Amino acid sequence: MSYIKAVNLSVGYDREVVSENINFTVEPGDYLCIVGENGSGKSTLMKTILNLIKPIGGTITVGDGLRKNEIGYLPQQTMVQRDFPASVTEIVLSGCQARCGLRPFYNREEKELAKENIRRMGIEDLANRCYRELSGGQQQRVLLARALCATKKILLLDEPVSGLDPKVTAEMYELIAKLNKEGVTIIMISHDITAAVQYASHILHVGDTVYFGTKEEYLNSEEGRFFLSGQGKDGGME
């Protein structure tokens, strides 16, 4: 039994299919990278996995002891309130929301967890700063810490490095790889095929053709060669 299993999945909005025939499985400990052109339906697929929108066809099953509220999520930026007055600690703590259920206040354990994840992301010195005054990279770390408060098991990241400079991007990838080594399953959307090939264990390519397989299989597949050459990269080609 796997964490997530999609069979013949089609995703889209209001019955309008964006992408179809998607089949993939995610096992505990995997690092799945979702690649594809702009508008190919990557974010749509992720929202479907998260149950924010309904699948148009096919099924998604969540299993192997993974519960719906044990999924951490890092949205593609725009969704968050830009002017919101909130400190880093308040935001990270709000990741514990799902653990609370109906309990109105956070308990000591949850506050510890928030502190721990702030440390894990290396942003202790920002803990009392105002979110809206942070740089893009710092904000991404805050949101990642929040996502970690929601789960120990699986993280869904929608373009976690968009808008970050090369140095911060590399740090972010290392951070995510470290989390994966610590046992957190990762599903990440990325335009950066080089990074995908470097870090991921599996690749899901959405677009006109859908491809799913391990990284090695992908590199030798037609889609993989085409996409890699299209990006002007030569990683993995003979």
Add this chain to the structure above:
Amino acid sequence: MIETLFFYLGRPIVQYAIIVGVLIAVCSSLLGVTLVLKRFSYIGDGLSHVAFGAMAIATVVGLSDEMLLILPVTIISAILLLRTGQNTKIKGDAAIAMISVGALAFGYLLMNLFPTSSNVTGDVCSTLFGSTAILTLTTVEVWVCVILSLIVLILFVLFYNKIFAVTFDENFGKAVGTRTGTYNLLIAVIIAVIIVLAMKLVGSLLISALVIFPALSAMRLFKTFKSVTVFSAAFSVICTLVGILTSILITTPVGATIVAVDAIGFLVCWLISLAFRGRKG
């Protein structure tokens, strides 16, 4: 001047007005941040007009306690407006504009067709802008206000963290299993109750001011959700108190005076924030 003030403060009617004023001030300021940032403020505006329409009907029908009609009608409208805003493709704003202007027109029409007193214009004016002089309240009205305010306060404290989560990032909340729909509904209901409450104090056209000024002022100066919330409440209470007392001393309409004080307060906060920024930069 001080003597006159103490003379007035000794009278129950003034004491009631102050108690009710302070409670309404606290409640209306609490959800300000959420309203402003979730772009719910137009819902607040629309609802206050609906409340006006309901008030007109209640007066014409001759209900002994107008709240019995106004409260449910406003709450139901709040829920409906929230639904239309979210689900359909028709722009929520347009729907709300239609409903609110419609309610205003029907309300005014009703009050003119079936006048309950000789001074219709005066009645309409006080429903729109609050009472012209000091707030006159019966003991029952005071109790209703106190109980509703307490309910709003308790709900807000209990759901503070949920409201934070839903306001900051609704999709994340939904993704990790928070019942965002339910909490949005709760927020809508609380807004409705606050509007009905505040209508007494400042009239239906000026309610938005009571909700928005404290939040915007606090957001100028403070950076965490908690401090913004606490400061909003304090700001709102102080402005309302100053407003009520001023209106007594120089006999101005109470609602407009409070809003004027709020506006001045906002200006002060804005200047302070500018000064701070100037010093830092």
